Amino acid sequence: MRITQGAFSFLPDLTDDQITRQVQYCIDNGWAVSLEFTDDPHPRNTYWDMWAHPMFDNPDAAALMMELRECRKVYGDRYIRLVAFDNSHGWESVKLSFLVNRPAEEPGFHLARQEGEGRVVRYTTSAYATDRPAGQRYG
């Protein structure tokens, strides 16, 4: 099942060229771009691991693309997303975030139903991938 998280996720995956142009847009707006990766794709998993440092003072997108290439070399089998952080007063939060890498196979989510008192049913989802220990998911 194809994970849809962040912007552009209903579109076909962006090419590197398209990513570069999006990143340049972020930088031109003065946002700090950085990369994060994870192997736990649950939608409530907000805190991903950060790759290197946030890039505050790189005027060109090529810098981020270099890091992305490095990151793919190491964590190419995981989800990698780009995060653009706006540090201007009053915002101080992420303005744009989208996936730039996904595993070759995405097994999707298991839906578990728990039967409670009376006829109550509680639903929860968990990624099949997370059945295995961290670092061994996705091949």
Next chain:
Amino acid sequence: MADATMTLSADTASGASGAVDLRAQYVESGVKEVLDELDRELIGLKPVKQRIRETAALLLVERARRSLGLAHETPTLHMSFSGNPGTGKTTVALRMANLLHRLGYIRKGHLVSVTRDDLVGQYIGHTAPKTKEILKKAMGGVLFIDEAYYLHRQENERDYGQEAIEILLQVMENQRDDLVVILAGYGDRMDKFFESNPGFRSRIAHHIDFPDYSSDELLRIAETMLTRQNYNFDEPGRTIMADYIEHRRRQPHFANARSIRNALDRARLRHANRLFEASNGPTDSTALSTITAEDIRGSRVFARSTGKEKVP
């Protein structure tokens, strides 16, 4: 030129206009402006200006070739500037960044100026992230490495500089579209540096030598510097400045234009002191902005040179 245009238009049957007006592009791209500025604002440096002119011509033609589909590879643009201190290497690098930006070879046109300290770390594992940080900052622009030979320490095999060199070489080779590296330093030491790092020599296409300024040029530089700060020499002041330059260049640690700038700073100091001590009543703007012979004669350069003549 006419022939080339003819054959080109015959080849490009796709309908795109097959001819390029180099002269128009030269003006349009703003290259002419940069080169004219270079001529106007930098005194002397004839061979340097000549080389830059040639490089600009090459790049302009290359760009035209690319627009017609005749060339695909980005030409190697990494350069090395060698010359004595104070000969304008950094200033020219700044202009070069501007020039390359106008020609569209770099996307942003900023200059990041670094030395060994900015690239090389203090302990194991510190160098790579540090170098990469600088490289990332320089992407889309020009990375100017001053006194580049300090990166390589021959006497210490395990010096971290070697690590920085390897990363630099890798990026210089693989990301030629993203940044241009300019290495700078004194001529003889740069030669030695290239000898021990053949990787650099082969990746650098343009070697530009910066000659020392003549005394005459230095005097003109002094005058331009003063004018920029709204000062000027009076006639005896000018004469003694020429004299000062003659003396100064024979002394050790002479750094061309930089020495001149420092000398002028000290002259301004003495000028201010003189006005302050002699002041009783109003001082007019002419007095406030005229450097006289007295201000320059106070320099220790004169003291020392007369002293030296007595000793032997």
